[in-house]
Amino acid sequence: MAITDLPSTATSLAERWTQFKLDNPKTRIRDAARQLGSSEAELLATQCTGQPDAPVVRLTDDFAALLAEVPTLGRVMALTRNDSVVHERKGPYQKVSIKGAMGLVLGDDIDLRLFMSHWQFGFAVDENGRRSLQFFAADGEAVHKIYLTEDSNAAAHDALVSRYRAAEQSGDLAMQPTPTSAPETPDADIDVAGFREGWRALQDTHDFFGLLRQFGVSRTQALRLGPPELVQRLDNDAIVRGLEAAAASELNIMLFVASRGCIQIHTGPVRRLVATGPWFNVLDPDFNLHLKLEDIAETWLVKKPTTEGLVHSIELYDVQGRNLLLFFGKRKPGIPEQEAWRELVSQL
Structure with missing residues (x-):
């Protein structure tokens, strides 16, 4: 369904997002955001109500400290993607170190290079029982996501979310435009x-x-x-x-x-x-591409x-x-x- 087909009563982003999900239950949030003229982070923020049953909790921006505690979650699924490739790897976060704008996760399974200057927003998300920690750049584009698996320590996850829950749970985000690349030198x-x-x-x-x-x-x-x-x-x-x-x-x-x-x-x-279809996939137990x-x-x-x-x-x-x-x-x-x-x- 095109945006123009949405009911005229659906005026706020939260209402439009709710209606879109009803009409397009299989569309991924990254694609939904593009169709709604929004970003993933803004869509998630519409569900930050501050209520005990809110499906999305805004996190503080102390990402270095938060990531240092992710190893307590045990076996998780790390997801990093761009518009054309999705990379999913299961395992524990190990050897997490962050110094200023640079970070490393150097486990045998999950191996990451982190550029922290691009980490602006964080959320804990519960999608009908599928729980994750999701992080976004200043324009609302996802930079990294961490999903719990059946082997994760759910109690450690809940404790982490409680410790890093932001005091302000409104849906307002201080968005910035997507950075543009410098023109190529002839x-x-x-x-x-x-x-x-x-x-x-x-x-x-x-x-x-x-x-x-x-x-x-x-x-x-x-x-x-x-x-x-x-x-x-x-x-x-x-x-x-x-x-x-x-x-x-x-x-x-x-x-x-x-x-x-x-x-x-x-x-x-x-x-x-x-x-x-248009996708070529690696579908192994611990690694999907x-x-x-x-x-x-x-x-x-x-x-x-x-x-x-x-x-x-x-x-x-x-x-x-x-x-x-x-x-x-x-x-x-x-x-x-x-x-x-x-x-x-x-x-x-």
Whole structure:
């Protein structure tokens, strides 16, 4: 149903949201927010009534302290997504550390890089018994969600929500517009020779982002202008073929998916691969990935020099140049890349 089809009596956002859910019970809140000209955070906030039975509780913005207590919940499901990819990983939060604007969760199962300057709003949500902690950027877009599972410590969850419950439970949010990306510098104004020399001289994959800033290039511009022997454009079905090959060989891989406030990483094998309409899915017991194939505009094989040799990745981008997913072979700093992974990417 289009927004214009909603009854004229449904004037407030809360009323429109209630009516929308009745008319579109299977539509996910991210899509509903877009159709209602709102954001996820604003829709949830309409249910912050402050009453004991309210399905949504606004949390304080002391996110560092709150996240430090998430390990008490035991086994949960961590969810990070962008418009085109959803990354869900089950396990406990372990080794949580936050220093200023940067945070880490370094468990064997849940592995996160947190960018806390983008964390603005937090809510505890009860969706007909499915309980979660959800966090949003200043424009109301989700940055990370934590869902309880049947194995979670529900009492610890309730205690955490009680401790971090905000004093003010109104639905009013101080929203800010979505940040816009800086315009890309024309290729002709880039020191391409210097950029390529810097790329070839890399010794650590993490230095790549500093190189982009140094030369003022965007991610996809870097791939266009990078050293020809270190970048290669692939067909957009390479991700499906790569995942199928990894599943067939039981190869341990790494899949990175990012929101503005979080990068979530799966390390390990993938096994059950299922195509459903426009989505290609990994449906394993502890790891789910949902990738909207039609949103892939560019796929690249990228090679970055390190002190242990080249590191190869498959990188997906949408039509706006936003990264959708990074696909690596499993590796740790100081350890060379798996030969089986190099063989896999050579076949793509």
